[in-house]
Amino acid sequence: MIKEKTIQDKIKEWEVADLPEGLRLEFANASQDKLEDAFYQDLNFGTAGMRGLLGVGTNRMNIFTVAQTTEALARHMEKQGADAKKRGVAISGDSRINSELFKKVSAEVLRTHDITVYLFNGPHPTPELSFALRYLHAYAGIMITASHNAKEYNGYKLYGEDGGQLPPKPADEIVEERNAITDIFHIKQVASGIKKIGADIDKAYLEQIKTITINPDLIKKWGDQLTISFTPLHGAGGDLGVKALKQAGFNKVLVVKEQFAPDGTFPTVKYPNPEFHEVFKLSENYGAEIELAVDPDSDRMGVGYKGSDGSYHYLTGNQIAALMVNYILTAQEKAGTLPANGAIVTSNVSSNLPELIAKSFKIKQFTVLTGFKYIADKIVEFDEKQNHTFEFGFEESYGFLIKPFVHDKDAIQAITLMSELAAYYKDRDMTIGDGLDEIYAKFGAFAEQSKATEFPGEKGQEEMTAVMTKFRNRGPKEIGNIKIKIVEDNDLRISKDLTTGATKNISLPAANVIKYWLEDGSWVALRPSGTEPKLKIYIAAKGQDMQAANQQLTYLEDQLSQLLKK
Ligand SMILES: O=P(O)(O)OC[C@H]1O[C@H](O)[C@H](O)[C@@H](O)[C@@H]1O
Numbered sequence: 412m413i414k415e416k417t418i419q420d421k422i423k424e425w426e427v428a429d430l431p432e433g434l435r436l437e438f439a440n441a442s443q444d445k446l447e448d449a450f451y452q453d454l455n456f457g458t459a460g461m462r463g464l465l466g467v468g469t470n471r472m473n474i475f476t477v478a479q480t481t482e483a484l485a486r487h488m489e490k491q492g493a494d495a496k497k498r499g500v501a502i503s504g505d506s507r508i509n510s511e512l513f514k515k516v517s518a519e520v521l522r523t524h525d526i527t528v529y530l531f532n533g534p535h536p537t538p539e540l541s542f543a544l545r546y547l548h549a550y551a552g553i554m555i556t557a558s559h560n561a562k563e564y565n566g567y568k569l570y571g572e573d574g575g576q577l578p579p580k581p582a583d584e585i586v587e588e589r590n591a592i593t594d595i596f597h598i599k600q601v602a603s604g605i606k607k608i609g610a611d612i613d614k615a616y617l618e619q620i621k622t623i624t625i626n627p628d629l630i631k632k633w634g635d636q637l638t639i640s641f642t643p644l645h646g647a648g649g650d651l652g653v654k655a656l657k658q659a660g661f662n663k664v665l666v667v668k669e670q671f672a673p674d675g676t677f678p679t680v681k682y683p684n685p686e687f688h689e690v691f692k693l694s695e696n697y698g699a700e701i702e703l704a705v706d707p708d709s710d711r712m713g714v715g716y717k718g719s720d721g722s723y724h725y726l727t728g729n730q731i732a733a734l735m736v737n738y739i740l741t742a743q744e745k746a747g748t749l750p751a752n753g754a755i756v757t758s759n760v761s762s763n764l765p766e767l768i769a770k771s772f773k774i775k776q777f778t779v780l781t782g783f784k785y786i787a788d789k790i791v792e793f794d795e796k797q798n799h800t801f802e803f804g805f806e807e808s809y810g811f812l813i814k815p816f817v818h819d820k821d822a823i824q825a826i827t828l829m830s831e832l833a834a835y836y837k838d839r840d841m842t843i844g845d846g847l848d849e850i851y852a853k854f855g856a857f858a859e860q861s862k863a864t865e866f867p868g869e870k871g872q873e874e875m876t877a878v879m880t881k882f883r884n885r886g887p888k889e890i891g892n893i894k895i896k897i898v899e900d901n902d903l904r905i906s907k908d909l910t911t912g913a914t915k916n917i918s919l920p921a922a923n924v925i926k927y928w929l930e931d932g933s934w935v936a937l938r939p940s941g942t943e944p945k946l947k948i949y950i951a952a953k954g955q956d957m958q959a960a961n962q963q964l965t966y967l968e969d970q971l972s973q974l975l976k977k
Contacts, residue, residue: 416593421450421469428596431474434467441467451869456586458782458941459576462557462566465509469595472557472565477513478598480567481520483588484551487581488526495550498572499527501608503540504555505647505708506673507565510534513555519600532609534647534673536709538821541574542619543612545818548572556708559684560943562677574818575787579920613651616823619816620655623827625742626835627660633834634660640699641826642667644683644690645674646707648823655827665697677707685713686809688725695723701833701843705822710783711809712822714829716843724844728809729762729859729951731829734843735811736765736803737850738832740772749774754799756789758782759901759919759926760861760936760949761807767854774802780901780922782941783810787818807861807949851957858952858960860968863945875939875946878975882925882937885977890927890935891970897928933963935971948975 416424425438441449449468454461454476461480465472488495502517504510511533518528529547531540537554544552552570560566569577569585577585592598624630639656641664643649649671656664670679670693677683680690685704690713694702702715702723714731715723726734736755743749754775757765766776779785786804793799794815804812810820813828836846851857866875883902888909889895899906901924904917926936932953940947950967954960 418447418450422446424596425450425467430467434473438467448868453589456582459558460566460568460582462560462564462942464563465565472509472513472567474512474516475595475598477516477555477567478520478600479592479595480585480589481517481553482592482598483585484553484569485521485524485526486588487585488550489524491550496524496526498548498550499529500551500553501529501531501540501543501547501549502553502555503531503535503537503543505537506534506645506675507555507557507707508562508675509565510555510675513565513567514553516600517553517555518605519602520598522601522604523599528605529608530605531612532607535609535612536648536651536821536823537568538710538817538819538823539612539616539651541570541817541819541821542616543608544570544572544574545816546612546615547608554708558708558942559682559686559706559711561682562675570819573787573791575791576782576784576819578784578788613654617651617654617658619814620823620827621658622814622816623824624659624831625739625746625748626831629834629838630660630831633837635662637661637701637830637834637837638663638665638699639830639833640665640667640694640697640702642670642690642694642702642704643673643709644680644685644704644707645670645672645677646683646705646709647673648705648707648709649673651823652705652709652826655823656830659827659830661830663699665699667694667697669693683707685711686728688715691715691723691725700837701829703826703829705826709822710820712811712825712829713809714843716833718842718844726843726847727859728805728807729764729857730847731809731825732757732803732805732807732811733762733764733768733850733857734832734846735805735813735825735828736768737846738828738835739803739813740769740774742835744772750800750802752799753802754789754793755802756786756804758785758806759924760938760947761805762857762859762951764850764854764857765803765805768850769802771854775799778919780919780924781806781808781938783812783820786812790815790818807859848957856954856957856960858954858957858964859950860964861947861949862968863940863943863947865945866939867944871944875944878946879923879925879937879939882974887927887974890929890967890974893933893967894930895927896930899924899926899928901925931963933967935967
């Protein structure tokens with residue numbers, strides 16, 4: 412039994428350790444509060460692996476915590492046998508501060524265990540790493556990125572041999588290995604025998620991207636006219652993004668120059684997050700018909716379009732997904748390529764509209780928990796059972812996957828499809844917004860929103876747990892004047908119908924999510940984020956038309972915030 416170290420034990424160890432200059436200075440100047448936050452835990456493994464502030468401490472991203480986690484992966488692989496080690500690990504990273512350094516440390520730790528290492532040269536997108544894993548037949552993958560977080564953060568995503576983010580079981584095993592590594596300052600590293608990759612994988616990945624195009628004639632018709640602005644937000648996706656659009660036949664791509672070069676300080680944006688409209692400020696100057704933005708590791712995409720009034724409008728992740736599902740299935744039906752056993756996969760806090768659209772084409776829908784790894788799991792299951800053709804996967808948090816040659820969300824695929832979709836509406840003399848209205852008229856109006864409240868630090872964690880417990884214990888019967896019909900408590904994995912009292916088991920794994928289905932078909936859900944110290948609140952309001960749905964959304968938002976204050 413290893414005795415757990417106290418915060419003070421850990422601080423003492425770091426005090427005498429041989430730290431690089433930057434970390435040493437930070438340590439020396441840190442306040443007591445800061446030190447406590449930096450040492451109260453080892454960096455958490457959440458929805459998307461390990462993510463945290465750069466800096467000194469066990470609760471921070473630095474060369475020591477990165478080496479420790481990689482050593483844990485290596486020990487885990489030793490236990491899997493010679494084949495796993497021979498197949499090896501592919502390592503990539505985005506443009507963030509220290510991404511290159513952490514890639515190097517990871518590579519060198521693995522090499523001491525004689526594990527094959529494929530190291531991407533320079534910044535590359537996350538979906539490309541996912542693709543590379545199956546392309547290289549590697550055993551695992553490491554992606555150094557903190558996705559869309561501010562520049563102060565970095566992170567470490569672990570991938571399995573199927574190209575998906577590591578599911579909870581192996582992730583837990585690696586965390587256990589990590590806990591057993593008590594001296595994190597003397598983890599061995601060797602620099603020899605690292606295989607460099609990059610241009611070769613770009614080429615193979617871009618070849619696959621060609622399969623995204625459904626209607627090449629449409630692109631031939633509009634490719635020289637449709638204007639598209641594209642920003643990688645200082646991240647890793649610029650080069651591949653431009654190449655993907657070019658090869659598909661879009662010749663009017665206006666690159667947002669100020670944000671094109673990889674730069675981990677993200678000089679033009681505070682949060683390089685395409686969920687936020689602010690990131691499009693510079694794009695707007697380019698005056699394009701559609702605006703595409705991808706986050707620094709190019710797994711998420713945001714979209715804006717110029718409305719008939721000449722101003723820009725921004726879509727939510729749910730709206731983008733509805734448009735995409737509608738376009739894919741419509742275009743495939745026309746081309747005669749719609750599969751008979753097609754299926755889409757969505758998370759339990761995402762919109763139901765894509766499901767309604769899919770069902771109108773006799774395409775099935777599957778629900779999973781938040782975390783794209785669960786969508787990837789479904790793809791693997793479809794492959795094994797040969798029972799469904801994967802047609803689309805998405806999460807409301809701006810993550811989309813069109814073709815399963817990647818097993819994670821892929822913004823390079825998404826910008827390619829989105830451009831074709833814009834051409835489809837242009838061909839019909841419509842904007843993307845008109846396209847959405849057409850969908851609402853057919854399937855019903857939905858207004859959705861995801862909001863997050865910050866609960867930082869150790870105290871924040873406790874407060875967030877308390878909010879969830881309070882909701883569970885209080886058991887509201889209505890939100891404002893709208894009755895709750897069904898309560899889904901995913902922690903207990905029980906769904907209860909409040910009108911009949913009947914209960915059903917939820918087949919999803921346990922997770923801290925509560926979802927209230929209201930009698931008018933709207934729903935609200937609460938869950939602590941698994942990547943950031945935030946409580947996420949999701950609202951999906953239904954109405955006769957968009958005005959009614961929006962009104963309902965405002966009403967529910969207001970009522971819910973009152974409930975949260977109680
Ligand atoms: O809501 P969270 O737990 O913070 O997760 C938000 C998102 O984080 C990462 O990007 C994961 O890859 C996604 O699958 C997930 O949806």
